[in-house]
Amino acid sequence: MRVNFDTVRKIALAIGQVEESTSYGTPAFKVGGKLLARQHNEPDWLVLATTFEEREELMAADPETYFITDHYLKYPLVLVRMSRVGHDALGDLVRRAARVAGATKARATKVRKR
Numbered sequence: 001m002r003v004n005f006d007t008v009r010k011i012a013l014a015i016g017q018v019e020e021s022t023s024y025g026t027p028a029f030k031v032g033g034k035l036l037a038r039q040h041n042e043p044d045w046l047v048l049a050t051t052f053e054e055r056e057e058l059m060a061a062d063p064e065t066y067f068i069t070d071h072y073l074k075y076p077l078v079l080v081r082m083s084r085v086g087h088d089a090l091g092d093l094v095r096r097a098a099r100v101a102g103a104t105k106a107r108a109t110k111v112r113k114r
Contacts (some may be wrong), residue, residue: 003082003090005039008046011094012037018098023047029098035077036101037094046080047072049097054078076100 005027012018012029021030028038038047050058055078058066065084072079080093 003085003087005046005082007087007090008037008039008082008094011091012098015095015098017102031098031101034101036097040079044081044083046082048078048080048093049100050076050078050093051100052076054096 008029009020009027013020017031018029018036019031021028023030023035023038024041026039026041029036034049035047036049039045040047055066055068055076058078059068062084065081067079067081068077069079080090082090085093
């Protein structure tokens with residue numbers, strides 16, 4: 001089954017606290033205002049929240065599917081070629097991205113409360 005952004009939408013909206021939004025003029029999903037995924041301007045590319053460590057692991061394991069451009073070097077995000085990722089792997093990635101985005105939101109809230 002080929003995945004596309006509609007597949008991402010179905011997976012993301014099935015996760016609690018995920019809201020559909022926009023980011024840089026493209027469709028996106030956020031948790032508490034924090035980005036978990038967005039459609040890149042390149043139609044086959046998905047931008048996903050991750051950790052720097054996980055990003056390195058993904059890119060090392062499958063650089064044709066997971067990659068970054070210079071723009072993303074300093075951000076905990078990874079680019080995914082949707083035409084190359086499987087449905088199950090995408091589901092895992094989107095759920096992990098939601099946890100990362102939720103954790104980022106929780107940390108930001110704690111810092112503001114101090």
